[in-house]
Amino acid sequence: MKVVVVGNGMVGSRLVTELCASAEPGAAALDITVLGAEDHAPYNRVLLSEVVAGAYDVAAIDLPGVVDPRVGVWAGVCAVAVDRAAQVVVDSTGGRHRYDALVLATGAAARVPELPGLRRDDAALTPPPALTPTGLGCDAAGAAASPLPGLLAPRSDSAGLVPGAHVLRTIDDAREIVAASVNARHVVVLGAGVLGVEVAVGLAGRVGPDAVVHLVHPRGLMNAQLDAAASEVAADAVARLGVHVRTNVGAAAVVLHDGRVTGVVLDDGTQLPADLLVVTVGTLPETTLARGAGLDVDRGVVVGPDLATLRDHRVYAVGDCAQPPDGGSGLVGQGWDQARRLARTLAERAGALAVTPAGPRPEASDGVPGDDCSCGPVDDSSVVKVKGRGVDIVAMGVSGSARPPACGAHPRRTVRLSDPDAVRHLEVVVQGGRVVGATCVGGGAVAADLVAAFTRGTPAPRDPAQLLVRAVGPVGGSAETPVRIPDRATICRCNGVTKGDLVQAWAxxxxxxxxxxxxxxATTGCGGCKAPVCGILDWLRAAEPARSAPAAPTAPAAAERGEVVRSDSRS
Structure with missing residues (x-):
């Protein structure tokens, strides 16, 4: 079975890896073609802000590649059209790739606001190419034209912006920002979501004490994850790292001199000098290819629970470009979970050796769960942790200002500990006897315990306040004591790696x-699990002599002597 994957990013490459590793009988019959718009091997896009901060070198964020005779990767080649009737994808070189199954993993592009002075005049005036009936842009001679507007091309996402202005979506964007920061003395970061905070803090550490970094946001800091009180404390924490935070004020225009950025005018009339402007105001799902193919597109490519598009069951979408029934989180963990599920589906389909007519996707038999109870299964991939030097902000589940309504059958309890003078704000939400949400600014070890309680679903104490005061009642064992963590506990949420998996890898x-x-x-996703992974490796290293002894002592005897004993999956 021929599978064409459009997109070689974090989710597309993971799908290919899962397909090649599948134990399904049909996996051996797969013929996989990957069209990757960027002229790079797959890399960890989540860590681009760490590259800007200088914590990682560009080469350090590469993802493991796949070397398999069933896979052909076309790097720097983007798809420009899909002919669903002929089951063919046309690429930017004019190549045609037939498919039995097509997977759109086109990701998302950086959103660029309509801000006067931000875009190059020539880019704003360039008309889009005309579309043929198949959706392919062509020039007057009928040759394949440039990629359609919005498609990820082998270039920086900052293309089209005036000199001095950048977005951060690709590895080339990161390189350009790092190069521009060398001589930058006035930096403005527009947008204070997670990425904006990480970039501002990273640049403040990179450009040095003589430079000024401003972080501008029309609402509260990280308003999608933090409520007003938490946002204020977070803003104070970021300010103490050398960032001038300006919230509740937006940008009105970009000031140019000789066509280059020299400042930003805010909507309160303030003008900030700027020789480096970084725009981090969110992303937009890349749906141009899907629209041209006549597929259903809302904010993203609309798919069912099986990740197949509604109009054509041979075409699937995963990752940031997809819009599943339960919505898109924008977190890599969701995309990787989709890749795992779809790989199993495609391998099973290849093994069935049954070709069904192209047409509308049949309705999934299981449908979408109709239970609206907010006590349902916790999405443990929803943990958001800000990366960066000196930043300690974590939010998960029910948090922020916009919260799902509480379930009438199971009352919700929310306990807050706000200590703004110490730059600390903690909140835990308990419902149905377990932690369903938490917000931690300056939480330290308490935040690690809350993440453990949230992701493992451990029973919450009768008094939820005990969850916030570590000395009174830590959650199911401290995060620093690996011996007390059960082997089934998930350590790397992005990849579903448990403590038992790490112990087996050590063995x-x-x-x-x-x-x-x-x-x-483990550690190849958001990077937030690196500390606990290192802790478990240190524990295993310290326990190695006891493990390699000819006769291991029994657990009670070892405990009496204070020795570390490995917990098993029943703990």
Missing amino acids: DGSRTVEDVARTTR
């Missing part, structure tokens, strides 16, 4: 974080 010879990343993929 198989993995001794470093890099080794573990290669064998289990």
Whole structure:
């Protein structure tokens, strides 16, 4: 079965990896073609802000590649049209790729606001190419034209912006921002979501004390994850790291001199000098290819629970470009979970060796769960942790200002501990006897315990306040005591790696974080699990002499002598 994957980013490459590793009988018959718009091997896009901050080198964020005779990767080649009737994808070189199954993993593009002075005049005036009936842009001679507007092309996403202005979506964007920061003395970051905070803090550490970094946002800091009180404390924490935070005020225009950025005018009339402007105001799902193919598109490519598009069951969408029934979180964990599920579906389909007529996708038999109870299964991939030097902000589940209504059958309890003078704000939400949400600014070890309680679904104490005061009642064992963590506990949420998986990787010879990343993929997602992974490796290293002894002591005897004993999956 021929599978064409459009997109070689974090989700597209993961799908290919899962397909090649599938144990389904049909996996051996797969013929996979990957069209990757960027002229790079797959890399961890989540860590681009860390590249800007100088915490990672560009080469350090590469993802493990797949070397398999069933896979052909076309790097720097983007898809420009889909002919669903002929089951063919046309690429930017004029190549035609037939498919039995097509997967759109086109991701998202950086959103660029309509701000006077931000775009190059020539880019704003360039008309889009005409579309043929198949959706392919062509020039007057009938040759394949440039990629359609909005498609990820082998270029920086900052193309089209005036010199001095950048977005951060690709590895080339990161390189350009790093190069521009060398001589920057006035930096303005527009947008204070997670990425904006990470970029501002990273640049403040990179450009040095003589430079000024402003962070501008029309609402509260990280308003999607934090409520007003938490946002104020977070803004204070970021300010103490050398960032001038300006919230509840937006940008009105970009000031140019000789066509280059020299400042930003705010809507309160203030003008900020700027020789480096970074725009981090969100992303837009890349749906141009799907629209041209006549597929249903809302904010993203509309798919069913099986990730197939509504009009054509041979075409699927995963990752940031997809709009599943339960909505898109924008987090890589959701995309990787979709890749795992779709890989299984495609491998099973290849094994069935049954070709069904093209047409509307049949309705999924299981449908969408109709239970609106907010006590339902917790999406443990919804943990958001800000990365960066000195930043300690974590939010998960029920948090922020916009919260789902409480379930009438199970009352919700919310406990807050706000200590703004110490730059600390903690909140935990308990419902149905477990933690369903939490917000931690300056939470330290308490935040680690709350993440553990949230992701593991451990029973909450009768008094939820105990969850916020670590000395009174830590959650199911401290995050710093690996011996008390059950083997089934998930350590890397992005990749679903448990403590047991890490212990097995150690037993198989993995001794470093890099080794573990290669064998289990732990730490290759958002990077937030690196500290606990290192802690477990240190624990295993310390316990190695006891493990290699000819006769291991029994658990009670070892405990009496204070030795570390491995917990099993029943703990």
